[in-house]
Amino acid sequence: xxxxxxxxxxxxxxxxTAAGAATDxxxxxxxDRETASPDQLAEGRxxxxxxxxxxxxxxxxxxxxxxxxxxxxxxxxxGVLRLQLELEGEIIRRVKPVIGYLHTGMEKTAETLTYxxxxxxxxxxxxxxxFFNELCFSLATEKLLGAEVPxxxxxxxVLMTELNRISSHLVWAATQxxxxxxxxxxxxxxxxxxxxxxxxxxxxGLRMNHNYIRPGGVAADLPDGWEEDIAQILKVIPxxxxxxxxLVTGNPIFLExxxxxxxxxxxxxVAYGVGxxxxxxxxxxxxxxxxxxxxxxxxxxxxxPTATGGDVxxxxxxxxxxxxxxxxxxxxxxxxxxxxxxxxxDLKITxxxxxxxxxxxxxxxxxxxxxxxxxKVPAGEVYQAVESPRGELGHYLVSDGSARPLRLHVxxxxxxxxxxxxxxxxxxxxxxxxxxxxxxxxxxGDVDR
Amino acid sequence: xxxPASVNELAGELATRFxxxxxxxxxxxxxxxxxxDRYRELATAAKGVGFEVLVDLTAVDYLPRxxxxxxxxxxxxxxxxxxxxxxxGVPEDDLHLPSLTDLYPSANFLEREVYDLxxxxxxxxxxxxxxxxxxxxEGHPLRKDYxxxxxxVQFKGSPQSR
Numbered sequence: 001x002x003x004x005x006x007x008x009x010x011x012x013x014x015x016x017t018a019a020g021a022a023t024d025x026x027x028x029x030x031x032d033r034e035t036a037s038p039d040q041l042a043e044g045r046x047x048x049x050x051x052x053x054x055x056x057x058x059x060x061x062x063x064x065x066x067x068x069x070x071x072x073x074x075x076x077x078x079g080v081l082r083l084q085l086e087l088e089g090e091i092i093r094r095v096k097p098v099i100g101y102l103h104t105g106m107e108k109t110a111e112t113l114t115y116x117x118x119x120x121x122x123x124x125x126x127x128x129x130x131f132f133n134e135l136c137f138s139l140a141t142e143k144l145l146g147a148e149v150p151x152x153x154x155x156x157x158v159l160m161t162e163l164n165r166i167s168s169h170l171v172w173a174a175t176q177x178x179x180x181x182x183x184x185x186x187x188x189x190x191x192x193x194x195x196x197x198x199x200x201x202x203x204x205g206l207r208m209n210h211n212y213i214r215p216g217g218v219a220a221d222l223p224d225g226w227e228e229d230i231a232q233i234l235k236v237i238p239x240x241x242x243x244x245x246x247l248v249t250g251n252p253i254f255l256e257x258x259x260x261x262x263x264x265x266x267x268x269x270v271a272y273g274v275g276x277x278x279x280x281x282x283x284x285x286x287x288x289x290x291x292x293x294x295x296x297x298x299x300x301x302x303x304x305p306t307a308t309g310g311d312v313x314x315x316x317x318x319x320x321x322x323x324x325x326x327x328x329x330x331x332x333x334x335x336x337x338x339x340x341x342x343x344x345x346d347l348k349i350t351x352x353x354x355x356x357x358x359x360x361x362x363x364x365x366x367x368x369x370x371x372x373x374x375x376k377v378p379a380g381e382v383y384q385a386v387e388s389p390r391g392e393l394g395h396y397l398v399s400d401g402s403a404r405p406l407r408l409h410v411x412x413x414x415x416x417x418x419x420x421x422x423x424x425x426x427x428x429x430x431x432x433x434x435x436x437x438x439x440x441x442x443x444x445g446d447v448d449r
Numbered sequence: 450x451x452x453p454a455s456v457n458e459l460a461g462e463l464a465t466r467f468x469x470x471x472x473x474x475x476x477x478x479x480x481x482x483x484x485x486d487r488y489r490e491l492a493t494a495a496k497g498v499g500f501e502v503l504v505d506l507t508a509v510d511y512l513p514r515x516x517x518x519x520x521x522x523x524x525x526x527x528x529x530x531x532x533x534x535x536x537x538g539v540p541e542d543d544l545h546l547p548s549l550t551d552l553y554p555s556a557n558f559l560e561r562e563v564y565d566l567x568x569x570x571x572x573x574x575x576x577x578x579x580x581x582x583x584x585x586x587e588g589h590p591l592r593k594d595y596x597x598x599x600x601x602v603q604f605k606g607s608p609q610s611r
Binding site for chain 2 (some may be wrong): 027028042111112144145271272291382383385407418
């Protein structure tokens with residue numbers, strides 16, 4: 001009889017480890033309930049100042065509580081967001097978002113790039129809304145320079161950013177649907193977005209990270225036949241919206257999973273600095289395009305959609321309505337597109353046209369100087385904000401008079417919105433956390449920069 | 450000291466109450482340059498007059514100027530549509546500033562970010578830990594004396610000469 005071979009089978013959890021050392025996650029982990037200060041407990045519950053929910057129900061004993069790490073590798077967290085959840089059965093009692101997994105030091109990088117190279121860097125932060133980053137950086141630089149852009153450049157900027165708002169909201173609709181199990185929604189959202197990306201590619205050369213809006217104007221004029229493309233977009237997107245409406249709005253599963261889920265009030269939004277569609281879904285119609293307009297957007301007629309519930313469903317309705325409003329703006333910009341130059345004629349900021357370089361020594365020198373040294377920006381500091389699809393996107397730009405910024409800080413709307421996640425998630429079912437995270441629409445490139 | 454005319458009415462109200470704080474209006478933006486010991490007092494008063502939202506909090510390293518660091522806080526009033534920026538100098542030998550988290554919860558992550566990237570501590574912050582960098586990271590990357598590309602490149606010479 002052959003001898004039977006025995007092999008060591010490894011069973012997870014049976015190995016001997018130095019238990020404490022192996023599971024220590026350092027200072028950034030969710031504080032233990034037994035040792036946490038009252039402030040830390042309140043922070044995990046999202047009640048640091050807004051203390052209307054401070055009265056916590058009888059805290060469960062340690063055996064009934066579980067710490068669950070969700071992420072950073074989790075499909076429903078839209079990138080490398082990690083949440084540490086303290087669970088009591090299926091109910092979330094405390095939350096701590098842990099970020100930084102995508103930190104690449106873009107603010108440091110910005111200090112080594114000239115103002116002309118700057119948009120290349122910032123456009124990669126919020127990669128679903130690249131035009132807004134470029135616009136914000138360009139507006140801040142122009143404010144320091146005291147430069148004016150021609151009307152056509154301003155109109156093109158409005159056109160591209162509003163189209164970008166639509167494409168960003170479409171990605172949101174697609175991923176929100178996917179997270180709730182409506183996989184067809186994913187396909188539809190990305191299908192409609194494709195018409196927009198095709199137009200972006202035709203205009204800027206790239207589908208994302210365009211580096212199209214630059215200090216002084218835009219990089220190139222709109223391509224021939226752009227009106228037909230816009231007409232096509234104006235036809236395709238509303239048809240798509242009608243489809244989504246039929247598919248999702250009245251769907252009982254969708255309603256069950258979104259109504260009353262992830263609620264945040266106006267007061268909590270204000271306390272946590274949350275803006276954008278999340279704030280407008282609570283009933284406060286704050287939109288920087290109306291309140292502090294930029295790039296001539298006040299010349300166009302549009303409404304600010306609001307809802308009152310502050311839950312995931314209302315964020316859906318607000319975003320869908322915003323797409324329609326953006327389409328209205330796009331229509332008006334197309335109808336009233338001014339003629340003229342697409343960038344300022346200040347030769348110290350704008351590179352000369354290619355043909356001039358062959359004829360003029362001065363143009364050649366200007367071109368060479370602009371692309372090697374960059375243009376110098378007077379010393380000063382400005383804060384410029386635009387209404388990105390996720391809320392207030394702000395750039396704080398400090399110049400010391402040289403050709404590179406002394407400091408560029410980006411007020412990232414996604415970071416601020418992720419910070420408010422404990423407010424929305426505590427005392428909810430863990431299954432609802434998926435719908436809530438998706439409704440915040442976090443872009444991790446923006447959160448971590 | 451007479452203050453120049455303010456851009457917005459709320460900042461004007463603060464300027465009359467804080468006569469020793471210098472209010473400036475570069476590029477049409479209201480900036481209050483406050484000393485460290487009156488920083489929290491001014492922030493509290495600003496919240497009192499109607500700046501409900503702390504939009505942004507960051508720092509700038511002005512090496513070699515003194516004080517070396519400057520913390521910049523952007524406030525926003527939703528009802529009056531106005532902004533105010535507070536700047537406060539922090540000297541290199543005493544990197545401390547009172548935290549604003551109990552006034553404005555939105556300051557929490559932003560103060561952690563400044564602590565992480567500049568090494569400025571915020572007193573009474575509930576959870577002052579690194580946020581973007583790992584816990585065991587050495588140095589504060591956004592300081593001007595922190596070099597770009599400091600990771601040593603691991604190229605080796607060719608093993609034999611040709």
